[in-house]
Amino acid sequence: MKKRPDGRFFYDSVSAKSLRVPLSGRRTCTRSARLINAGSAEDTAGVSRSPRLIKVSVMTARCRILIRWLAMLLCCGSSVLHASTLVLVSIDGFRWDYLDRPEASQMKALADRGVRVTKLRTVYPSKTFPAHMSIATGLRPAQHGIVDNYFCRTDRPDCYTMGSGKKDPTWLAGTPIWTLVEQQGGRASTFFWPESDAAFSGVLPTDYRAYDGRTPHAERVEQAISWLALPAPERPKLVTLYFSSVDSAGHTYGPDAPETLAAIADVDSWIANLWQAIEALNARENAGINLVLVSDHGMAAVDPDQFIDTNTLPRPGSFKRVNASTRVMYYPQEPDANQDALVEKLAAQSEGRYWQVSPETLAERSYVDHPAVAAIVIETDPPRMFRRGGGEGADLRGMHGYPASIDDMAAFLVAIGPDFRVGRVIPEAHQLDVYPVAASLLGLSVPEGLPSDGAALRQALSAERE
Ligand code: AMP
Ligand code: ZN
Ligand code: ZN
Numbered sequence: 001m002k003k004r005p006d007g008r009f010f011y012d013s014v015s016a017k018s019l020r021v022p023l024s025g026r027r028t029c030t031r032s033a034r035l036i037n038a039g040s041a042e043d044t045a046g047v048s049r050s051p052r053l054i055k056v057s058v059m060t061a062r063c064r065i066l067i068r069w070l071a072m073l074l075c076c077g078s079s080v081l082h083a084s085t086l087v088l089v090s091i092d093g094f095r096w097d098y099l100d101r102p103e104a105s106q107m108k109a110l111a112d113r114g115v116r117v118t119k120l121r122t123v124y125p126s127k128t129f130p131a132h133m134s135i136a137t138g139l140r141p142a143q144h145g146i147v148d149n150y151f152c153r154t155d156r157p158d159c160y161t162m163g164s165g166k167k168d169p170t171w172l173a174g175t176p177i178w179t180l181v182e183q184q185g186g187r188a189s190t191f192f193w194p195e196s197d198a199a200f201s202g203v204l205p206t207d208y209r210a211y212d213g214r215t216p217h218a219e220r221v222e223q224a225i226s227w228l229a230l231p232a233p234e235r236p237k238l239v240t241l242y243f244s245s246v247d248s249a250g251h252t253y254g255p256d257a258p259e260t261l262a263a264i265a266d267v268d269s270w271i272a273n274l275w276q277a278i279e280a281l282n283a284r285e286n287a288g289i290n291l292v293l294v295s296d297h298g299m300a301a302v303d304p305d306q307f308i309d310t311n312t313l314p315r316p317g318s319f320k321r322v323n324a325s326t327r328v329m330y331y332p333q334e335p336d337a338n339q340d341a342l343v344e345k346l347a348a349q350s351e352g353r354y355w356q357v358s359p360e361t362l363a364e365r366s367y368v369d370h371p372a373v374a375a376i377v378i379e380t381d382p383p384r385m386f387r388r389g390g391g392e393g394a395d396l397r398g399m400h401g402y403p404a405s406i407d408d409m410a411a412f413l414v415a416i417g418p419d420f421r422v423g424r425v426i427p428e429a430h431q432l433d434v435y436p437v438a439a440s441l442l443g444l445s446v447p448e449g450l451p452s453d454g455a456a457l458r459q460a461l462s463a464e465r466e
Helices: 051-080 096-100 102-113 128-137 177-183 217-228 245-253 258-285 339-348 359-364 431-442
Strands: 085-091 115-121 151-153 156-160 188-191 238-243 289-294 319-323 327-332 376-379 411-416 424-430
Touching (some): 085 258, 102 115, 102 258, 102 289, 102 411, 128 431, 177 431, 217 238, 424 431
Antiparallel strands (some): 319 327
């Protein structure tokens, strides 16, 4: 691996040695912290150990590898010969049509050599945590429990904010793909993904990082490549990466702004570096590494002059009110909270700027039957959104969270690697299709009762894997 003048890494020759990227002494959570009691995660990295302990952990590492191979032999039979790895990369807020912009040309080139889902439809609401959790678990928000980035529940006094699952996994339901990998004898290594640092059923990924949005992209990609460059028996079955910069720029400057294009170009170059490393490993070691790029939602342009000031909306003491930017949710706090009166009051001052989402519409969006689903949900559409203070001093030109029927909310998906077809375009698939297809690719059995069998996306897989 070599370094460019701009500090980025690239590969100009294929050598196993060159593919080993040092960890630079950074803190990484390891499997020693994997099996824990809920809420008692412990980062043991950096703890000095006695020689005896080191000996024991080397033995443990050997045993782990052996156990993994035995587990694979027992459960997957012939797939041992064609072991696959999946690198699942999320580019937050990468709208479906960004891929056609010149700034995304390297990702587009990968799509041309692999599979492109033109519009990946999102769950409702199209927010970061619900959508990432749905991609990771194959469940709808009202099933995995993360129904928005911020929400309350009628059956508990506290409210959820982004990443609450790390401290308190009782917010979370379902079995994310990284947990599925671990439960079925594989190794999962996550470098960010919403709630990937939380213990699901008491299990954490072998490697994971506590979320820090300031972590340089170089560090994320280098670490992912280091994991992939491990000797085959130790190589993770699943590696995840996450980038938030395209979403952040889209919010601040708008989906068409030069700053957003620059953020796309930056991520594009990192993806190109990552793929170059993967290709080298695949060519040299027949490593069977596949790459899937996916986003959680798109981005719509918003106009601060049309923002709805939440300070002007009713706030009866008998309700908890949560502003979710494209929606406002009201949770009754008392059994006799007067919902009809609140609905009437809201309607009287709406002037067509927002409306209540009817129970039927919520049901159509599968947003029902969970204590986190508020009794009254009002929503608006772009270029409007809800904000305290309206548009006053708002550095905000882009938003998401609107229903999937708004095309600008559509996400993207690109898949490339030995287990994917070449040059296939799938006009439309759904985020819920990702989990069952990823599980098939990795030879994992999935929990029963998933809402999707992944049919729309399954044609992305090569004939043997389909
Ligand atoms: P949204 O408000 O839906 O646009 O959420 C995007 C934000 O989620 C990004 O700015 C990230 O910083 C944040 N985020 C992403 N992953 C995590 C995480 N694992 N923990 C906490 N915050 C996160
Ligand atoms: Zn997002
Ligand atoms: Zn966002």
